[in-house]
Amino acid sequence: MIRVSLSAPRPTAGRLGLVLLAAALLAGCADSIAGKGFDEAAQTAGAALGRQPVWIRSDEDRAKAQARVAALLQKPLDPDDAVEIALLNNRGLQARYAELGLSAADLAQASRLPNPGFSFKRLSSNGDLDIERQFSLDAMGVLTLPIRHAIEKRRFEQAKLKAANDILVTAANVRQAWYRAVAAQQAAVYVGQVKDAAEARVDLARRMRRTGNWSLLDYAREQAFYAETVARIARAKLSAAAERERLVRLLGLYGGDLAFTLPERLPDLPAALQDTGDLEARALAERLDIRAGRAEVAGLAASLGLTRTTRVINVLETSYYRNSLSGQSRQTGYEIRLEVPLFDWGDAKVAHAEQTYMQAVDRLAEQAVNLRSELRESYGEYQTAWDLARHYRDEIIPLRQKISDEMLLRYNGMLVSAFDLLGDAREQVDSVTEAIAAQRDFWLAETSLRFVTLADTGRPDSAPALSLAARN
Known part of the structure; x- marks a missing residue:
């Protein structure tokens, strides 16, 4: 039986500052x-x-x-x-x-560039552990x-x-x-x-x-x-x-x-x-x-x-996989997802x-x-x-x-x-x-x-055909 333990590092003040600086930039x-x-x-x-x-x-x-x-x-x-x-x-x-x-x-x-995606899935059954990791990127957005x-x-x-x-x-x-x-x-x-x-x-x-x-x-x-x-x-x-x-x-x-x-x-x-x-x-x-x-x-x-x-190609997404399964060799590979134009061309x-x-x-x-x-x-x-x-x-x-x-x-x-x-x-x-x-x-x-000759003024305030309408 294989046990996999993953823990996220606690955010420090320095890392938080870097995140805020990146957002400001x-x-x-x-x-x-x-x-x-x-x-x-x-x-x-x-x-x-x-x-x-x-x-x-x-x-x-x-x-x-x-x-x-x-x-x-x-x-x-x-x-x-x-x-x-x-x-x-x-x-x-x-x-x-x-x-x-x-x-x-x-x-x-x-x-x-479009942000990449990452997913992590952890499944266990009768002492067996199945871990699936996925990294995806919108290829059409890049192209x-x-x-x-x-x-x-x-x-x-x-x-x-x-x-x-x-x-x-x-x-x-x-x-x-x-x-x-x-x-x-x-x-x-x-x-x-x-x-x-x-x-x-x-x-x-x-x-x-x-x-x-x-x-x-x-x-x-x-x-x-x-x-x-x-x-x-x-x-x-x-x-x-x-x-x-x-x-x-x-x-x-x-x-x-x-x-x-x-x-x-x-x-x-x-x-x-x-x-x-x-x-x-x-x-x-x-x-x-x-x-x-x-x-x-x-x-x-x-x-x-x-x-x-x-x-025709409305969605083109590529994904990279790296999976771990108890008692088996590690699996790596990729996936391409393409929308099929069956009804909407x-x-x-x-x-x-x-x-x-x-x-x-x-x-x-x-x-x-x-x-x-x-x-x-x-x-x-x-x-x-x-x-x-x-x-x-x-x-x-x-x-x-x-x-x-x-x-x-x-x-x-x-x-x-x-x-x-x-x-x-x-x-x-x-x-x-x-x-x-x-x-x-x-x-x-x-x-x-x-x-x-310079701008579209719409002539809203121009003289009304020289009507002299503003007599007092």
Whole structure:
């Protein structure tokens, strides 16, 4: 009779430390891949923005970011500073960077050999002892490791492009929100000045009415103009507050940071339209969603090849045996386990992979068609917005000022009535408000054109066909 006694060594502190160290190194591998991937995405987006994105992953990173945000808020925000604050402080954008971490973990997992298996069986009967030991390895997992790694690497490249696209979309939305907020604030200030003038005029009309120099009709018209101006300024203040809050949300600000200031007026119009060159060719080559679509198609093509290769051999496992039996020689050998494709030949799996691939191809083609259309639309808006803003600046506003000066002279000479003077004042208010809106629309269109060649912004905040709908 043979007795076999097996005992496991007691784990020591040193061995436990080695296990923990190995686990940390494995976890750090995926983390390192994600960090390098973000650096590449940040470099891609940062080159277009002139501001470097930061992935905040520690308390130290957050402290540095908060210090930088506080410094930028000490002066009136320009659009570039607003973009930098959003890149540091927008928590939704920071959350989207986690997709890089998930994709990096998948890539790290695909880079590792499948774990081997070990089994031990001990049977005894009437003093006889039967010991069976088995060592197994997923051979198919080993053979397909290079292909699986290549597929996950392409998916990781897609994740990097998506992260860069998210950065650029956030930057575009911040710039447009900044222009809207400044324009709304500028319009509210102007309407406030009109209100002050209307208040002074209605007070003068009240005194003149008491002395009998004004008719009841003229006095009522002045009162109506003042009342309408009060309503107009209420709407203007509400619009300015709403646009400022939209900017605040994108910047991720709260608490004491809400006291930041904006410039008093929008930037001046450029002297000429920018030379856009071959927008279509540049956009098709550089736009991130198109590049991500190409990477997806390439990845699915590789996946389709793997699916076709393994459509029959779904399970291939090899095992090594070393058995001991009382009174007999030790047995060694191996076992190969192969799944027999008796009922499922893998045709459904291949068909699914083929349809997924063709779906991605058609979506990429649709993206290219839509991109060409968006370019034409964006450039049309950009050019028309520039023409309209210049028209208001160079033609309408100077003419309105001349008319106002002439009307005031004629009124002082008693050649026109107070009603005529009041009607001119109303038209002048509308013209100035529309001029501000036209200037705002130009900068919205300029931002839209700038980013349409870089990222899929979806044009959510672009000017609504220059409708001037935001009149106050």
